[in-house]
Amino acid sequence: MAKQLNLLSAGRVIATALSTEMEQSYLEYAMSVIVGRALPDVRDGLKPVHRRILYAMHELGLTPDRPYRKCARVVGDVLGKYHPHGDQSVYDALVRMVQSFSSRYPLVAGHGNFGSVDNDPPAAMRYTETRLSTFGNISLLEDVGEETVGFVGNFDNSQQEPTVLPAQLPTLLLNGCSGIAVGMATNIPPHNLGEIVDALIALIDRPELSPEELLEIVPGPDFPTGGEIMGQTGITEAYATGRGSITVRAVTRIEEVQPGRGRHRRPVIVVTEMPYQVNKAGCIEKIASLISQGRLEGIADLRDESDREGMRVVIELKRESDPEVVLSHLYRLTPLQSNFGVIMLAIVNGQPVQLSLKEVLQEFLDFREETLTRRYRYQLEQAQTRIHLVEGLRSALGNVDTVVEILRQAADGTTAKYELQNQLDLSDRQADAILAMPMRRLTGLEQQKLKEEFDELTTQIQGLEVLLGSRHELFKSLKQDFRALKRQHNDERRTHLQLAAAPKTVAVRSADDPVTVEISQRGYVRCLRSTPRPRSQKAAEWQEQPRDLPLRLSNTRLSDEIVTFTNSGKAYQVPLQSVPLTSNKARGVPLMTLQPESAHKEEIATYFFRSAVDPESRLILLTEQGRIKMLPWSDFADITARGLGAIKLKDDDQLRWVVPIGEESEVAIATSTGRLLRIPVTEVPEMGRTAQGNRALRLRKQEQIAGMVTLTDDSALVLLSSRGYCKRLPIDFFRIGKLGDVGSQAIQFATKTDVLISALPTTAEILVTTNQDRIAYLPTDDLPVAGREGAGRQVLKPQRGELLVGATPVFDQPDA
Numbered sequence: 035m036a037k038q039l040n041l042l043s044a045g046r047v048i049a050t051a052l053s054t055e056m057e058q059s060y061l062e063y064a065m066s067v068i069v070g071r072a073l074p075d076v077r078d079g080l081k082p083v084h085r086r087i088l089y090a091m092h093e094l095g096l097t098p099d100r101p102y103r104k105c106a107r108v109v110g111d112v113l114g115k116y117h118p119h120g121d122q123s124v125y126d127a128l129v130r131m132v133q134s135f136s137s138r139y140p141l142v143a144g145h146g147n148f149g150s151v152d153n154d155p156p157a158a159m160r161y162t163e164t165r166l167s168t169f170g171n172i173s174l175l176e177d178v179g180e181e182t183v184g185f186v187g188n189f190d191n192s193q194q195e196p197t198v199l200p201a202q203l204p205t206l207l208l209n210g211c212s213g214i215a216v217g218m219a220t221n222i223p224p225h226n227l228g229e230i231v232d233a234l235i236a237l238i239d240r241p242e243l244s245p246e247e248l249l250e251i252v253p254g255p256d257f258p259t260g261g262e263i264m265g266q267t268g269i270t271e272a273y274a275t276g277r278g279s280i281t282v283r284a285v286t287r288i289e290e291v292q293p294g295r296g297r298h299r300r301p302v303i304v305v306t307e308m309p310y311q312v313n314k315a316g317c318i319e320k321i322a323s324l325i326s327q328g329r330l331e332g333i334a335d336l337r338d339e340s341d342r343e344g345m346r347v348v349i350e351l352k353r354e355s356d357p358e359v360v361l362s363h364l365y366r367l368t369p370l371q372s373n374f375g376v377i378m379l380a381i382v383n384g385q386p387v388q389l390s391l392k393e394v395l396q397e398f399l400d401f402r403e404e405t406l407t408r409r410y411r412y413q414l415e416q417a418q419t420r421i422h423l424v425e426g427l428r429s430a431l432g433n434v435d436t437v438v439e440i441l442r443q444a445a446d447g448t449t450a451k452y453e454l455q456n457q458l459d460l461s462d463r464q465a466d467a468i469l470a471m472p473m474r475r476l477t478g479l480e481q482q483k484l485k486e487e488f489d490e491l492t493t494q495i496q497g498l499e500v501l502l503g504s505r506h507e508l509f510k511s512l513k514q515d516f517r518a519l520k521r522q523h524n525d526e527r528r529t530h531l532q533l534a535a536a537p538k539t540v541a542v543r544s545a546d547d548p549v550t551v552e553i554s555q556r557g558y559v560r561c562l563r564s565t566p567r568p569r570s571q572k573a574a575e576w577q578e579q580p581r582d583l584p585l586r587l588s589n590t591r592l593s594d595e596i597v598t599f600t601n602s603g604k605a606y607q608v609p610l611q612s613v614p615l616t617s618n619k620a621r622g623v624p625l626m627t628l629q630p631e632s633a634h635k636e637e638i639a640t641y642f643f644r645s646a647v648d649p650e651s652r653l654i655l656l657t658e659q660g661r662i663k664m665l666p667w668s669d670f671a672d673i674t675a676r677g678l679g680a681i682k683l684k685d686d687d688q689l690r691w692v693v694p695i696g697e698e699s700e701v702a703i704a705t706s707t708g709r710l711l712r713i714p715v716t717e718v719p720e721m722g723r724t725a726q727g728n729r730a731l732r733l734r735k736q737e738q739i740a741g742m743v744t745l746t747d748d749s750a751l752v753l754l755s756s757r758g759y760c761k762r763l764p765i766d767f768f769r770i771g772k773l774g775d776v777g778s779q780a781i782q783f784a785t786k787t788d789v790l791i792s793a794l795p796t797t798a799e800i801l802v803t804t805n806q807d808r809i810a811y812l813p814t815d816d817l818p819v820a821g822r823e824g825a826g827r828q829v830l831k832p833q834r835g836e837l838l839v840g841a842t843p844v845f846d847q848p849d850a
Contacts, residue, residue: 063216064215064216064217067215067216068215068216068218068381069381069384069386070082071083072213072214072216072220073213073215073218073220073379073380073386074206074211074213074220074222074380074381075198075380075381076206076380076381076382076387076389076397076398076401077198077201077401078198078200078205078206079201079204079205079206079207079208079209079380080198080199080205081127081211082117083112083117083119083123083124084127084131084141085195085196085198085199086115086116086195087108087112087117087124087127087131087142088142088166088170088174088175089116089175089178089195089196089199090111090115090116091108091142091164091165091166092166092171092175092178093111094107094108094111096108096164096165096166097166097171098143098165098166098167098168098171100165101165102143102144102145102163102164102165103163103164103165104159104160104162104163105125105128105144105159105160105162105163105164106159106160108128108164109121109124109125109128109159112124115188115195116189116193116195118189121159125156128142129144129148129149129156131170132144132148132164133148133149134258135150135258135259136258136311137209137224137258138209138224138225138226138256138257138258139169139205139209139224139227139523140167140169140170141167141169141170141173141174141205141209142164142165142167142170143164143166143167144162144163145162145163145164146161146162146163147161147162148162151308151313151314151345152313152314153313153315153316169523172202172519172522173201173202173203173205173519173523174199174200174201174202174205175199176200176202177200177405177409178196178199178200180200180409180412180413181408181409181412182405182406182408182412183196183197183199183200183405183408184196184197184198198401200405201398201401201402201405202402202515202519203227203230203516204230204234204394204395204398206222206380206394207222207224207225207230207391207394207395208224208225208227208230209224210222210223210225210255211380215386218379218386219377220377220378220379220380221374221375221376222376222377222378222379222380223255223257223280223310223374224255224256224258224310225255226252226256226524226525226527227519227520227523227524227525228520228524228525229251229252229253229256229527230252231517231519231524232251232252232520233248233251233252233391233395234395234398234399234516235513235516235517236248236251237392237395237399238399238509238512238513245270245273245274245390245391245392248273248391248392249266249269249270249273252273252391253269253531254266254269254529254531255280255374255529256527256528256529257282257309257310257528257529258310259307259310259311259312259528260285260306260307260308260529260530261282261283261284261308261309261310261529262282262283262284262285262307262529262530262531262532263280263282263529263530263531263532264281264282264371264532268280268281268373272391273390273391273392275388275390276376276377276378276379276388276389276390276393277376277377277378277388278376279373279375279376280373280374280376281371281372281373282309282371282372282373282374282529283309283365283370283371284305284308284309284312284370284371285305285306285307285530286303286304286305286306286361286370287303287304287306288301288302288303288304288357288358288361289301290302291348291350293335293350298353300334300350300351300353301351301355302348302349302350302351303348303349303351303357303360303361303364304346304347304348304349305345305346305347305348305349305370306344306345306346307345308345308369308370309369309370309372309374310374311374312369312370312372313369314338314340314345314347315338317347317368317369317370318336318338318347320368320369321333321336321349321364322336324367324368329627330360330363330364330367331355331363332351332352332354332355332356332359332363333350333351333352333360334350334351334352335348335349335350336348336349336350349364356616359614359616362614363614363623366612366623366627366628367627378390378391378394380394402512403505403508403509403512406501406508406511406512407502407508410498410501410502410508411502413498414495414498414499414502417491417494417495417498418495419463420487420491421488421491421492421495422461422463422464423463423467424484424487424488425464425488426460426464426467426468427464427467427468427471428481428488429458429460429464430454430458430460430468430471431481431484433458436457436458437454437458437468440453440454447469450469451466451469454468454469548590548591549561549562549589549590549591549610549615550562550588550589551588551590551594551596551610551643552622553596553625553641554622555801555803555809555842557624557625557626557638558623558624559596559608559622559623559624559625559628560613560614560615560616560623561592561610561614561615561616562615562616575810576808576809576810576830577810588643588646590610590645590646591610591645592611593610593611594610594643594644595607595608595610595643595644596608596610596613596641596642596643596644597642597644597647597670597673598625598629598640598641599638599639599640599641599655599680599689600629600633600636600638600639600689601636601637601638601639601688601689601690602633602636602683602688602689603679603680603681603682603683603688604633604636604677604679604680605670605673605677605678605679605680606629606633606673606677606678607644607670607673608625608628608629612628613628625638625641626638630676630677632676632677633677637688639688639689639690639691639692640691640692640693642694647667648667648694648696649667649668649671650667650668651667651694651696652664652665652667652694652695652715652720653667653670653680653692653693653694653695654691654693654695654701654715654718654742654744655680655681655689655691655692655727656690656691656692656703656730656739656742657683657687657690657727658687658688658689658690658738658739659684659687660729660730660731660732660739661681661726661727661728661729661730662718662727662728662729662730662773663718663719663720663721663725663726663727663728664695664715664718664719664720664721665680665720665721665722666720667694669723678723679723679724680692680723681723681725681726681727682724682725682726683726684726690739691741691742693742693744694744695715695744696715697715699744699746700712700713700714700744700745700746700765701714701715701717701718701742701743701744701745702742702743702744702745702751702765702768702793703730703739703741703777703793704740704741704753704780704790704793705731705733705737705738705739705740705777705790706737706738706739706740706789706790706791707734707737707789707790708753708779708780708781708782708783708790709776709777709778709779710768710777710778710780710793711730711731711771711775711776711777712765712768712770712777712778713770713771713772713773713775714770717772717773718773728773729773729774730773730774731773731774731775731776731777732774732776740789740790740791740792740793741792741793741794742793743793743794743795744795745765745795746765748764748765748766749764749765749795749796750762750763750764750765750796751763751765751793751794751795751796752792752793752794752795752796752800752814752817753781753790753792753793753826754790754792754793754800754802754812754838754841755781755783755788755789755790755791755825755826755838756788756789756790756791756838756839757783757784757785757787757788757832757837757838758829758830758832759781759783759784759788759825759826759827759828759829760812760817760826760828760829760830761817761820761825761826762796762817762819762820763780763819763820763821763822767821767822768780768822778822779822780822781822781824781825781826782823782824782825783825784828788825791838791839791840791841792840794841794842794843795843796814797814797843797844799811799812799813799814799843799844800812800814800841800842800843800844801841801842801843802830802840802841803838803840804832804836804837804838804839805836805837805839806833806835808836810830811844812829812830817829
């Protein structure tokens, strides 16, 4: 032990807190990922892997005028020289630069199978071939050999690689970029080359260019797959702040086809362009899945007729379907309409920075100015060196006899060089050039060539000095280069802009337009211009063919909202503007599908029209297991797209009843065994949204809560059993209790197997459903008032084995 080294006393170990070391190490790792892998450089718009692929292809001589080479060869060079990572990651990056549906202006040309818009994988790298595209070679690699950019050693210092490519155009904006780093991400859309060049020239001429003026030049992204951009708000926000959401739709048209000989013509929706980065095959599968689930109706057939000439997805509709309504459902439920989240994050001076559009353009102009300055300075040095040698050669030819005499008398080359410098006043390099000059340079023709070269070099030097001495002249030359590139590579915009148009699916609707909103027994919702036709079926009679019948009608404005509460204890809001305006024949759309996608699988417990609820009122919430609490309605004034929690639930509990109440209301809770508890509103505790609530009453074994009703002192309620027995009871037949009481027996069942299924307020009618999917309307006005004793009257007779399972009040008269 005594002989062991005392490292601490020797100063070789530094005591560091573990948290500090972990923080420092993680930050170093994070910056390594951010700068060296995941985010593009604002100057050339490339990540390191893309830059290394392009430079390796340049070194291999894979220019557009050369034959294709195997991708495996390129990947091998990249791995061996510059990028010591997985070969598949390099090949994936190479493939993406080839795909015309991924890159607006592909930097690499390919020969072979490089995948498709259906997300088909590319062929293995041993089968595909590649070379630089014309655009990639000219815009990124043309000046790489003229000391325009800096070089650093590769991972083992055996090679030199550029830190950035001398981009002549802002590739970051032209092709866009996406990447996920540690704690941050980037998602930059592609743009049209002509618009970006115009913006660069405008920014050179007017550095104070406002975001509004810039938006007139670059109205929006230009995706390689086309599509339509809906609205300008997202574009404006993204260009001004570097972050925003842009809504992109597929391009569709409505046609008519005849499915077969002798058959009626049917409308079809034809999709010819998809939103950017949407998998066509996956989108078709999504549509088919929604049809099979019953969430998308009116579609008779779905097929993909795409070929080499273009995309064509045909959605054949049923004869009675409204194409515009079906199209609106497709946009809402499928990737035919998607949002492109813009995050313009890039590496600036070694740090990740979120940039506006103007800042990206300005950063590129600064880089291009620096690149051109380095290029012109390099060319000036080369021209000055060459003209110095040409001057020496011309001096030698003017004194050829002296030169010959010196060479004849000199004992060796060193002596000859010294005499040339001494007698002709030449520099060391000029003397070397003369000694290396071949005898043919002594001819008259060669002398003339030297004179012409001298004149050309003189002109070139003067021009370069002007460019380097005047920033105005430098930018003038830069603008000429931009215009030349635009003439060579510009093409028409592919993405259409619907910046101020209303949604394509329905007619323009004002928020003040009055409509009738109808929500059906099966949860479908629709807006109607006209008053719905009255029902013709008889009351209190079974309907053998169940239909989707209305439960609630409301006259309201399109600016209104439907607030839904789901069994998971969350509240969502559905603007009526998102509900399709349909005819009386159309079914509408499931209300659940108008909620956020995360809530599509949740069951809607109840819903309200916001305008129909007094802003000062409160809500009583009751769960399946009997937890009850009260909340102010004002807590749900602002509901985000993610919803708003209304109650905290245990794993096996669900929210079932939510009712608005006034100051003097009472609450009646009924159980499946026929018990009824009457309590004043003041007994219900008012709690926060995250509370579970108190126990309303204790449930016995096999007993469930059948319903909750809010009543006033002179109200009555309707009780309905599974065997079709019904009775109407005034609320004053029951004593007032408190939370946790047993309550009073409200009904004696005619059979031991009968149970109470519902307790409802006295409304015009009640819609009753059975376990055999039969339905009936039950009027409550005809029911006699009964006492607590007895089972009441059997108003509906179920068949053998049939039971009533649900009852819902129907509001036939529109709200005022």
